[in-house]
Amino acid sequence: MSEVMTLATRAREAAQRLGTTSTEQRNRALLAMAHALTHNQDEIIAANASDVAAARGKNVAESLLDRLELTPARIKSMSEALKSLSMLPDPIGEVVEGHTIPNGIKLTQIRVPLGVVAMIYEARPNVTADAAGLCIKTGNAVILRGGSLAVGSNLALTRVLANAATASGMPEGSIQSIESTEREAAEELMGLHGYIDVLIPRGGAGLIKSVVENAKVPVIETGVGNCHIYIHKDADPDMARRIAVNAKVQRPGVCNAAESLLIDEDIYQAVLPAILKELENAGVMIYADDATRSLGAVMRIEPATEQDWGTEYLDLKMSVKVVSGLDEAIRHINQYGTKHSEAIVTGNYGAAQRFLAEIDAAAVYVNASTRFTDGGEFGLGAEIGISTQKLHARGPMGLAALTSTKFICMGSGQIRE
């Protein structure tokens, strides 16, 4: 049996038993996992140091190295996150709805674990601890497949977390990482229909696309965000500037950062120059249409190509386009956006209402930065990712996104006539 198949078989068996653990048992396991992380910090950091050294040898970008590296402070923060999880309400067993049907059967729809959750992600070891914690909290078994650069760190983290979980009563096989870094292992995982209840890819557009195209198991697409700020002609110019700049520069490498700025032609000559200057001062490179470029407001500006409108830069880069008005803005966003987070800045009630109704995205904003699309900011308590698909979960996914439901039907001999 292949490694992936062995893990999947064990995960299925674990899921069956995890489904009957109590809230108390699972919370106790989370606390044990939190403790184990700090207690075994040296082992984890040693494994991570080898990963980092190997990555440096491969000339990996500094930003990636930064995400890869584990420090005592980062391990502490992973540990604290597990403790916080243990204090959140348990969604499992929650009664979603219920009633007695006319023949007397008592029907109750309750939340149950999904079963086996698989995650494919890039070289961010913190996802390993987060995902393991979220899955234990919701009674799911998890199979993790992190990026090859972080494989030593992930295996060390998994060993520590799985041992702690098992020692506190969770079944063997609840938390597992795939050791093989071969592409074939990931592909085998994507094909395990009947073993994996959901596969969540987290990472860049290429990873997500590969999973969507190859998976035979149910997938939740996450995270790709080509987000827009649209400045309507009735916008407050100062608010528009603050929101556009914040959405782009406050943290440019994340999915809810803005990538594109649209502005109405009625006001662009008056309003846009100050925004462009502030973006330039923050180090942003602008890719713009002819109207914007003809303003001559900044030096760091290039002509936008068709490709720019559809690009998630994840960097200090922004595309800028002057539009004829609300209709064109809505059309442009629905055409080039990735249905993640979209914002209008306006003082006009009707324009706000139309934007909210007609933009097809997980989160639609009036007069606020797109940077708030986040499980923490939205008050979900924890987040396994941000869904950009419409099925099962949309937008920031909290604990409930890791559950399914089951109808409990209690009868007294009813048969169908």
Added chain:
Amino acid sequence: MSEVMTLATRAREAAQRLGTTSTEQRNRALLAMAHALTHNQDEIIAANASDVAAARGKNVAESLLDRLELTPARIKSMSEALKSLSMLPDPIGEVVEGHTIPNGIKLTQIRVPLGVVAMIYEARPNVTADAAGLCIKTGNAVILRGGSLAVGSNLALTRVLANAATASGMPEGSIQSIESTEREAAEELMGLHGYIDVLIPRGGAGLIKSVVENAKVPVIETGVGNCHIYIHKDADPDMARRIAVNAKVQRPGVCNAAESLLIDEDIYQAVLPAILKELENAGVMIYADDATRSLGAVMRIEPATEQDWGTEYLDLKMSVKVVSGLDEAIRHINQYGTKHSEAIVTGNYGAAQRFLAEIDAAAVYVNASTRFTDGGEFGLGAEIGISTQKLHARGPMGLAALTSTKFICMGSGQIRE
């Protein structure tokens, strides 16, 4: 552009406009569709008569011919179903939850249409009208791909329904059927990631499997039901007999009918003969283990093979097995079942609780027939199918299963610090 791509492009445009129609407009369209069906009955029946004649020429089974054939009474019932839909509450716009986040942004999660729904189904023209109605009710565009035997009927129905919908204000392209009966057309549809928000296959296990293996768009698996009745040692023998017989024979061709009977070894000699006799009298062929066969209770009995335990007969056939007790019954059902509907008959509280907790299925019953797993019986008002997967919807799917959600965020200039 291929036929499927043309339809999908039109459907996307229609979906964008359908998302902003009012409840009143959509209900008016449903009533117009209901009226159009009876008004154009002759045209529909003529097209259907050609399909039926062609199917007869191909020596198709009588049961299939019966499902294919449309009569004035059946058209009337399709029309009545559309009228009933118009009277159900509209899920679109419903506020699922909402609160003000600490920085003052007013967050509201509302129900929105999925967008473009695709259905692939077999030769049952009534699904055409049902699916079109459910999708219009929920503001979704629909692309239908029925079985090749019913293609004339489906195209006639689609023409009539789409014309009525358009005449009452729904956008062109809201309701469309694929004309091509080539397998390639179905495969193209399954691959249209970014155009189709969900694909729902309805039909036999082969159809469902092919969709799950080939689709790159999100899928909801439906309907395959290898359902069990488990008679625990503390069951009331008379209730056990009534439930087992009802679940098998009341309508053997449907997914919530029972296919397999398990009974505890402590009671099988006393309880099973009467059940087997009643099943035989109802025309049921039994496939059983040695213990059951050694009872000598009936003539129509054959040895069960390993394959029988996993077979959905959809016919007057049932597999029967004696088990050592609750543990073996739960293990057997979780191994061979299709996670649809499973029932225990028992007077024992603890056994009932364990069965409800440990059986992994969309609907789990104590002391009732599995035949109740149905949108109508469960009080959902309408049903687009019965999901046997865990993502998005599980069990009978009503109108809410055809919706997604969207976060509406109303701010007053908030930026992220």
